[in-house]
Amino acid sequence: MATVSPALDAHGHADDHSHGGHHEQSFISKYVFSLDHKIIGIQFLITTLIMLMVGGALALAVRWQLAFPWENMPVVGQLFGLFRTEGGQISPEFYTMLFTMHASVMIFLVIIPILAGAFGNFLIPLQIGTDDMAFPALNMMSYWFMWPAIACFACSFFVAGGTAGPGNGWTSYPLLSDLPQAAPSSGSPQTFWLIGLTLVGVSSMMGSVNYLTTIINMRAPGMTLFRMPLTIWSMFITAILQAFALPVLTAAGFMLVFDRLGTIFPTDIHSVFFIPANIIVNNAAPTVGGGQPLLWQHLFWFYSHPAVYIMLLPAMGMVSDMLACMSRKPVFGYKPMVYSMAAIAGLGFIVWGHHMFTSGMNPALGMTFMTSTMMIALPSAIKVFNWIGTIWGGDLKFNGVMLNCSGFVAMFIVGGLSGIFMAAVPVDIYFHDTYFIVAHFHYVLFGSTLFGVFAAIQFWFPKMFGREMNDTVQRWHFALSFIGFNCTFFPMHLLGIAGMPRRYADPYLHGYLEHLLPMNRFITISAILMGFAQFLLLGNFFYSMFRGKKVGRNPWNANGLEWTAPSPPGHGNFDIAPVVYRGPYEYSSPEAEAIGQDFILQTVPHVKGVAKITHH
Amino acid sequence: MKKFWALFFFFWPTVAIISCVIAPSRGWWFPSPPMSRTGVQIDGLFYLILIIVTITFVATQYVLAYALWKGATKESGSKALFSHGSHKLEIIWTIVPSFILVFISLSQLDVLAEIRVISKFPEKATKVAEVTARQFEWRIRYPKPGTELTTVENPGDLYYVNELHVPTGKPVIINLRTQDVQHAFFSPQLRVKQDAVPGLVIPIWFDVREVGNYDLVCAELCGWGHYKMKARIVAQSQSSVDKYLKQLEADQNADGTKSEAAASGDE
Ligand code: HEM
Ligand SMILES: [Cu+2]
Ligand SMILES: [Cu+2]
Numbered sequence: 009m010a011t012v013s014p015a016l017d018a019h020g021h022a023d024d025h026s027h028g029g030h031h032e033q034s035f036i037s038k039y040v041f042s043l044d045h046k047i048i049g050i051q052f053l054i055t056t057l058i059m060l061m062v063g064g065a066l067a068l069a070v071r072w073q074l075a076f077p078w079e080n081m082p083v084v085g086q087l088f089g090l091f092r093t094e095g096g097q098i099s100p101e102f103y104t105m106l107f108t109m110h111a112s113v114m115i116f117l118v119i120i121p122i123l124a125g126a127f128g129n130f131l132i133p134l135q136i137g138t139d140d141m142a143f144p145a146l147n148m149m150s151y152w153f154m155w156p157a158i159a160c161f162a163c164s165f166f167v168a169g170g171t172a173g174p175g176n177g178w179t180s181y182p183l184l185s186d187l188p189q190a191a192p193s194s195g196s197p198q199t200f201w202l203i204g205l206t207l208v209g210v211s212s213m214m215g216s217v218n219y220l221t222t223i224i225n226m227r228a229p230g231m232t233l234f235r236m237p238l239t240i241w242s243m244f245i246t247a248i249l250q251a252f253a254l255p256v257l258t259a260a261g262f263m264l265v266f267d268r269l270g271t272i273f274p275t276d277i278h279s280v281f282f283i284p285a286n287i288i289v290n291n292a293a294p295t296v297g298g299g300q301p302l303l304w305q306h307l308f309w310f311y312s313h314p315a316v317y318i319m320l321l322p323a324m325g326m327v328s329d330m331l332a333c334m335s336r337k338p339v340f341g342y343k344p345m346v347y348s349m350a351a352i353a354g355l356g357f358i359v360w361g362h363h364m365f366t367s368g369m370n371p372a373l374g375m376t377f378m379t380s381t382m383m384i385a386l387p388s389a390i391k392v393f394n395w396i397g398t399i400w401g402g403d404l405k406f407n408g409v410m411l412n413c414s415g416f417v418a419m420f421i422v423g424g425l426s427g428i429f430m431a432a433v434p435v436d437i438y439f440h441d442t443y444f445i446v447a448h449f450h451y452v453l454f455g456s457t458l459f460g461v462f463a464a465i466q467f468w469f470p471k472m473f474g475r476e477m478n479d480t481v482q483r484w485h486f487a488l489s490f491i492g493f494n495c496t497f498f499p500m501h502l503l504g505i506a507g508m509p510r511r512y513a514d515p516y517l518h519g520y521l522e523h524l525l526p527m528n529r530f531i532t533i534s535a536i537l538m539g540f541a542q543f544l545l546l547g548n549f550f551y552s553m554f555r556g557k558k559v560g561r562n563p564w565n566a567n568g569l570e571w572t573a574p575s576p577p578g579h580g581n582f583d584i585a586p587v588v589y590r591g592p593y594e595y596s597s598p599e600a601e602a603i604g605q606d607f608i609l610q611t612v613p614h615v616k617g618v619a620k621i622t623h624h
Numbered sequence: 625m626k627k628f629w630a631l632f633f634f635f636w637p638t639v640a641i642i643s644c645v646i647a648p649s650r651g652w653w654f655p656s657p658p659m660s661r662t663g664v665q666i667d668g669l670f671y672l673i674l675i676i677v678t679i680t681f682v683a684t685q686y687v688l689a690y691a692l693w694k695g696a697t698k699e700s701g702s703k704a705l706f707s708h709g710s711h712k713l714e715i716i717w718t719i720v721p722s723f724i725l726v727f728i729s730l731s732q733l734d735v736l737a738e739i740r741v742i743s744k745f746p747e748k749a750t751k752v753a754e755v756t757a758r759q760f761e762w763r764i765r766y767p768k769p770g771t772e773l774t775t776v777e778n779p780g781d782l783y784y785v786n787e788l789h790v791p792t793g794k795p796v797i798i799n800l801r802t803q804d805v806q807h808a809f810f811s812p813q814l815r816v817k818q819d820a821v822p823g824l825v826i827p828i829w830f831d832v833r834e835v836g837n838y839d840l841v842c843a844e845l846c847g848w849g850h851y852k853m854k855a856r857i858v859a860q861s862q863s864s865v866d867k868y869l870k871q872l873e874a875d876q877n878a879d880g881t882k883s884e885a886a887a888s889g890d891e
Contacts, residue, residue, distance in 0.1 A: 099848075100848040100849060100851070101848040103848075104845070104847070104848055104850075175847075175848065176845065177845050181806055181844070181845070182805075182806075182822075183804065183805045183806065183822050184805040184806065184845065184846060184847060187804075187805070190759075190804065190805050190847060191847040191848060192848070193848075283822075284822050284823025285823070287803070287804055287822050287823070288803055288804060289759075289804040289805065290759070290804070299823075300823065301806060301821055301822050301823065302821060335695070335704060336704040337704045337705060337706070337707070338706070338707065338708045338709075339708075339709075340707065340708070340709045340710075341708075341709035341710075341713075341714055342708065342709070344709070344714050344718075366808060366817050366818055366819050366843075367819045367821065368818065368819055368821050368824060368826045371736060371737065371740035371741045374736060374740065375733060375736060378729055378732060378736075379726075379729045382725040382726070382728060382729045383722075383725065385721075385725055386718070386721055386722050386725060389717070389721045390714070390717060390718060390721075392684060393684075393713070393717045394709070394714075396684070396687055396688050396691055397709065397710075397713070399688070399691040399692065399695065400691045400694070400705070401691075401694065401695075401704060401705030401707070402691075402695050402704045402705065403695070403698060403701075403702065403703065403704035404626070404692065404695030404696065404698070406625065406626045406629050406695075406696065411629060414633060414688065414692060417688060418633060418636070418637075418685060418688060421680075421681065421684050421685060421688075422640075422681070425677045425680060425681055426677075428673055428676075428677060428725075428728065429670065429673050429674075429677070432669060432673060432728060432729075432732045433732055433736045433740075434662075434665065434666045434669050434732055434735040434736050434739060435666060435669050435670050435673060435732075437666065437739065437815065437816075437817050438666055438670070438812075438815050438817065440808075440817060440843065441808065441810075441817075441843040441844060442843070487632075490636075494636055494639075494640070498640055498643065499643070499652070502643075502644075502647050502652040502653070503652075505647075505652070505653055505654060506651070506652055506653060506654065506655060507654070507655045507810075507812030509810065509841060509842070509843045509851075511845045511850060511851075512850065512851035513848070513850075513851045514851050514852070515851065517851060517852055517854060518839060518841060518854055519839070520655040520656075520812060520813075520839050523651050524651075524652075527652065593708075595704065595706075596703055596704040596705075596706045597706055598706070601703075606703070606704065
């Protein structure tokens with residue numbers, strides 16, 4: 009496998025010398041407060057993988073309650089002080105905390121940072137052929153701002169004496185999230201949650217400024233925009249989305265904090281951005297105010313709809329790269345792929361209202377948002393067709409990377425199609441806030457993004473650690489995760505059609521939902537299977553880090569610049585500064601054939617005697 | 625092994641389709657046929673989208689699986705097809721889906737307008753009650769028999785909790801509001817859902833086609849007791865509703881007190 013392209017043969021020995029001109033670094037500055045984008049990327053990756061397990065554990069607790077309502081949790085029920093008061097039983101307050109923190113951890117501490125933080129950091133400089141990010145110190149800070157955020161989220165579990173963490177959903181709609189009297193969780197836990205959210209935002213913002221600058225300014229000679237791998241395009245577009253959408257969430261977060269000033273220090277002074285007059289919560293005095301709770305929903309979704317694409321686009325880009333490599337074919341329709349990502353990003357800013365179809369906003373707005381939402385399914389569809397076009401006729405390698413990427417495409421189709429039901433306002437009136445939505449966003453966020461990430465971990469692992477992961481384990485991990493995933497989330501569409509609302513601690517209280525208990529048990533058992541399958545990934549990851557088979561620079565015979573650097577690249581990345589002569593997807597091209605391979609690195613100059621290709 | 629994986633991608637969409645086909649007979653489908661006129665329309669639109677989506681699902685999944693199958697059965701070492709794409713295909717698969725999507729959008733507009741645009745509410749719809757959500761119950765206020773419902777309380781109004789009586793066979797309007805946080809009025813059998821937003825009074829209309837009891841639940845997270853905001857909508861003939869209200873009035877007056885406290889009971 010360890011083929012080194014002809015262009016590199018002469019330098020193949022350079023691996024050990026890549027540190028060349030750099031002075032020795034201490035352990036702390038090399039691995040802890042590192043300025044090296046690769047170390048920061050790996051720090052993000054390991055942190056987010058651990059958070060993935062935390063979020064997963066919270067999800068399984070949610071599932072336990074839905075399958076065995078009010079029964080004591082086995083094992084863990086006795087472990088945590090949190091449960092002990094109820095003798096291992098999940099209380100309704102605790103249940104609201106479980107799903108709130110599950111979503112918050114998964115979205116803000118796993119999906120967003122694993123894509124932009126881990127893979128964005130690791131891949132951007134390597135794929136555009138530069139030695140590091142534009143602002144290495146800012147980059148380091150973007151990682152270290154994650155920790156106070158994690159600390160705030162962790163504190164929010166405990167500040168109210170362990171009786172209630174934040175329990176207002178990841179969407180945190182006022183007034184529940186605004187008036188501290190509204191619920192035990194709406195006091196200081198909610199404040200900690202908001203501060204944690206703001207800190208994650210700061211981290212993302214520092215990252216996106218860095219990515220934008222780096223991609224615009226630091227591309228290797230010859231790396232024109234349309235020679236960039238789709239991963240880089242996706243990271244670029246994602247960074248734009250972050251940079252424009254995030255300030256709105258941060259502002260909304262501060263507005264909510266100001267409405268809740270009394271939870272930070274004893275004062276009666278606070279703003280009323282979201283608080284209307286004459287609201288009586290829990291027999292407290294009526295509120296005084298002239299605020300509008302719907303304002304929060306508009307601001308929140310103005311960020312959070314683009315954010316769902318922040319949670320997907322990078323995976324789309326990476327999957328395009330990996331599918332091309334594993335099919336030994338150029339990406340089908342490179343430019344349509346770029347334009348459709350740009351269209352998704354652009355349209356992504358004008359569809360936020362589709363989360364508010366039942367909120368009572370003006371029906372004329374509902375019609376507009378419906379049309380724009382339908383239109384956003386179009387670029388999504390175009391991407392699917394192009395991925396299938398990429399696979400079509402390829403010389404496919406059925407390894408873990410390919411399987412996870414195919415899984416990504418298959419699952420994205422489901423998520424995109426279920427979106428259409430909910431984009432149709434009258435139909436969404438029925439489906440809004442039911443399990444149909446839960447099925448939809450797990451198909452896009454887990455089914456697509458996470459399967460894409462599973463593939464990306466295996467694909468770029470050799471570049472990160474100079475060793476490869478065990479492919480058999482990866483394929484088992486894929487099979488178990490894929491089966492577990494579909495058995496968990498496909499039936500949720502049916503629960504949604506049956507009218508089961510989300511965020512219910514005990515749906516069976518309602519006669520029309522009683523008969524759904526067996527299905528919920530089935531879902532929970534599948535979810536447990538899927539959860540435990542993740543230990544295969546983690547085990548494989550950490551084992552291979554130290555014991556995996558050593559590989560050379562380009563174990564996959566891929567074309568990108570990262571594969572011309574040593575594995576792992578030293579500080580400064582490249583031993584020979586790369587110059588780019590072609591696009592990243594010239595697999596099986598006549599020029600590649602002329603040099604006796606089915607790939608041709610971006611650094612290989614035009615091969616004499618072969619007609620130049622002018623596709624782009 | 626390669627073929628196994630290709631078959632895997634044929635296999636799962638097949639299972640998915642089968643599970644949807646058997647779902648209605650196993651009770652994994654709508655809780656009941658639509659019990660309101662707008663519900664009938666909503667279901668119609670749902671099935672329209674379901675057909676389009678099912679065709680797309682089957683086509684794309686099987687083409688994907690077939691592409692994998694082609695790769696799996698390819699002679700090993702044979703060269704991959706070298707192609708950067710096809711302008712013609714891109715045009716086709718941009719234009720065709722966009723027509724379908726525009727068609728779906730347009731097909732929704734009339735029903736949406738009918739349900740939500742206040743000036744299009746049925747002319748003879750009567751305002752029967754105000755429903756006020758609060759943690760964690762539904763408070764119902766009927767106007768004093770013979771008077772009109774207004775947004776402010778009037779002496780003689782009738783109060784009840786967690787049970788809403790409406791006449792069948794004619795459109796009725798409910799004024800929806802909340803006393804505390806946001807809730808949502810959801811009746812799965814009637815296919816009605818509307819958020820109750822703090823500070824707003826939102827009118828909703830529906831007509832119930834058959835006599836019966838229907839669920840009223842909360843569909844917007846409103847705190848720990850969100851799941852237990854259980855109420856029912858009792859649909860009965862106009863004369864039965866009148867009788868019910870008369871009885872309610874008698875009970876309330878016999879009580880001798882301003883009835884809100886009495887009617888709302890414990891929480
Ligand atoms: C084909 C394109 C898509 C369409 C038409 C679509 C449509 C919708 C609609 C209308 C809703 C609101 C449903 C409701 O609350 O009643 C929704 C919710 C959601 N969508 Fe999508 N969607 C699409 C793709 C995606 C993608 C790609 C992602 C993520 C990567 C995503 C993530 C979500 C999430 C997380 C929610 C739920 C948020 C919440 O209420 O907690 N969607 N989608
Ligand atoms: Cu959205
Ligand atoms: Cu509720």
